[in-house]
Amino acid sequence: MGEPLLARVIPLLDHRQFAERQQAHSHAQSLPTGEVRDRLQRPLRDLRISVTDRCNFRCAYCMPKAVFGSDHRYLPHSSLLSFEEITRVARQFVALGVRKIRLTGGEPLLRKNLEELLVLLAELRTSDGNAIDLTMTTNGSLLARKARALKAAGLNRVTVSLDALDDHVFKRMNDVDFPVAKVLEGIEAAQAAGITNIKVNMVVKRCVNDQQILPMARFFQGTGVALRFIEFMDVGSTNGWNMDAVLPSEEVVRTLSKHMPLMRLLASAAGETAQRWGYVGSDGQHAPALGEIGVISSVTQAFCGDCNRARLSTEGRLFTCLFAGQGVDLRRILRNMTTRDDEQLASAIASVWQGRSDRYSQQRSCVAERSSMPKPEMSYIGG
Ligand code: SAM
Ligand code: SF4
Ligand code: SF4
Numbered sequence: 001m002g003e004p005l006l007a008r009v010i011p012l013l014d015h016r017q018f019a020e021r022q023q024a025h026s027h028a029q030s031l032p033t034g035e036v037r038d039r040l041q042r043p044l045r046d047l048r049i050s051v052t053d054r055c056n057f058r059c060a061y062c063m064p065k066a067v068f069g070s071d072h073r074y075l076p077h078s079s080l081l082s083f084e085e086i087t088r089v090a091r092q093f094v095a096l097g098v099r100k101i102r103l104t105g106g107e108p109l110l111r112k113n114l115e116e117l118l119v120l121l122a123e124l125r126t127s128d129g130n131a132i133d134l135t136m137t138t139n140g141s142l143l144a145r146k147a148r149a150l151k152a153a154g155l156n157r158v159t160v161s162l163d164a165l166d167d168h169v170f171k172r173m174n175d176v177d178f179p180v181a182k183v184l185e186g187i188e189a190a191q192a193a194g195i196t197n198i199k200v201n202m203v204v205k206r207c208v209n210d211q212q213i214l215p216m217a218r219f220f221q222g223t224g225v226a227l228r229f230i231e232f233m234d235v236g237s238t239n240g241w242n243m244d245a246v247l248p249s250e251e252v253v254r255t256l257s258k259h260m261p262l263m264r265l266l267a268s269a270a271g272e273t274a275q276r277w278g279y280v281g282s283d284g285q286h287a288p289a290l291g292e293i294g295v296i297s298s299v300t301q302a303f304c305g306d307c308n309r310a311r312l313s314t315e316g317r318l319f320t321c322l323f324a325g326q327g328v329d330l331r332r333i334l335r336n337m338t339t340r341d342d343e344q345l346a347s348a349i350a351s352v353w354q355g356r357s358d359r360y361s362q363q364r365s366c367v368a369e370r371s372s373m374p375k376p377e378m379s380y381i382g383g
Contacts (some may be wrong), residue, residue: 034127035097038320038356044097045271045308049086050382051114052106053314057139058175059163060239061203062378065175067238081316083113085334087120089312092346094124096353098310100133102159104382106314109142115153122154135159137201141178143186147193157197158190159228164202164212165219173209187225199294203230206247217256221279221290228274228294234364235322236377249295253277256293265292271308273298302361310353311381318349319381321358327376328352 036044054074058065081089090101101121108114124132135157136150143160150158162183164170170180190198200220204210213229220227229252234241256262261280268276274294281287297303311319316334317327333348 034095036350036353038353040305040357040359042271042306042308042356044093044310044353046100046102046310047090047093047098048102048104048309048311048382049090050105050312050314050380051086051103051108051111051117052080053380054110055105055107055139055379056110056141056176057107057178059173059203060175061205061232061241062236062239064238064240068379075314079315081312081314081331081334083117083120085316085331086117086312087124088334088342089316089330089345089349090121091124092342092349093310094126094132095346096350098132099126099130100135102382103134103136106379106382107139107141108136109138109146115146115149118150118153118155133157135197137161138186139174139178140183140186144182144189147186147189147195151190151193151195156195157199158195159199159201160187160190161201161203162187162216163204164209165215166212169209169212191224198224199226199228201228201230203232204247204252205232205245208245210247213252213255214259217260217293221260224291226292226294228296230296231299233298233322235375237375238377243299246299248300249275249297250300252295262293271306273303275301298361299364302359302364304359304362307358310349313376313381317381318352319376320352320356321360322378322381323360323375324358325375327381 038044052074055063055068057063058068090098093101101124103114103117105111111117118134121134122131126132134154136155137159138161140160140162143158160183162170162180163173165180167180170183171177187198187200200216202209202212202216204213216227229249231249232241232246253262256277262277263280263286265276265278265286274296276292276294278286278288278292279290281290286292307321311322311327312330313319313327316329316331318330319327328348330345330348333345
């Protein structure tokens with residue numbers, strides 16, 4: 001093992017720091033419910049919950065085998081938030097403005113009985129009485145088996161990660177010899193089960209899978225599945241990131257446009273990470289039947305200005321940025337609470353959000369030089 005285990009490198013915010021943060025913002029957060037805004041006036045809308053740090057893939061950009069080898073020790077089950085704990089926390093987030101919850105990981109479908117969590121989360125309501133937008137990001141390996149149960153539990157949307165159509169390239173990327181066909185089977189099963197909103201995420205690495213951009217776009221055009229190209233990010237500290245391996249989204253759009261005319265579409269929601277491009281039909285207009293693609297330019301065109309996402313790690317730590325060095329331990333609050341009153345939890349979340357000023361991607365070059373704090377891994381805080 002080249003690096004220490006992740007669980008050991010993420011520093012816990014100690015009591016004093018947390019008290020200081022609470023004190024600093026107590027004037028602004030007297031109400032434990034109601035919408036909160038951070039220091040840059042960004043609302044809290046989107047919560048990503050990592051339900052497990054386990055994964056059956058070893059994508060080099062996320063959990064490289066050299067670091068996450070067969071001797072890697074995952075978190076013990078007792079460290080994980082239970083479904084009831086996740087739901088209690090999520091309820092407070094919803095009261096503070098969250099409208100969308102994404103289950104992620106690690107590989108979320110490895111968490112046993114995940115459907116039970118979906119049922120609980122699907123019951124949450126926003127202050128105006130609406131159901132939350134519930135979704136999941138998965139590598140698709142277990143989707144064929146689970147799609148019907150997930151749909152029955154309340155899942156209407158899913159994002160499946162698939163980095164290539166070519167088996168050789170895909171197997172090299174997942175590094176566990178997993179075939180493309182099984183992921184495609186999962187996507188078909190999700191469609192057949194009635195999950196209507198399906199997206200595919202493709203992380204693009206220069207000279208690794210960039211030759212797959214066009215085949216992937218051709219394959220998914222007109223299928224109702226929106227393909228999204230993601231720039232390889234410097235998240236975590238184990239994936240050997242360097243700028244040379246980043247293929248800017250601009251290049252993706254330029255490459256595709258030569259073969260498949262595209263036009264820019266409006267964002268469908270504030271804070272949306274993907275820039276949308278629609279396929280143009282013979283009349284020169286966007287042809288909805290052909291569908292659209294998205295590009296997520298986290299490196300070359302940072303979108304921190306609208307970032308409304310919070311992340312809850314597998315062990316219940318709250319991270320306000322994908323690149324935050326430390327998370328606030330909500331599990332300690334959850335498990336120490338003497339009453340069933342959730343006000344303390346809501347106050348803690350509100351306080352953390354109101355103190356937030358993260359904009360790592362916009363500051364990338366100077367922050368990277370400045371920060372000595374280890375960055376959390378994507379599999380731990382959830383992508
Ligand atoms: N295991 C699930 C999956 O792969 O879909 C969910 C967790 S994964 C961490 C969530 C998303 O993050 C995936 O779409 C994955 O491709 C993306 N991802 C992971 N590491 C990345 C990196 N270094 N740069 C860009 N995207 C990354
Ligand atoms: Fe696993 Fe997803 Fe990370 Fe790949 S990107 S190693 S599938 S958690
Ligand atoms: Fe949000 Fe942090 Fe990503 Fe910026 S770098 S978009 S603040 S998660």
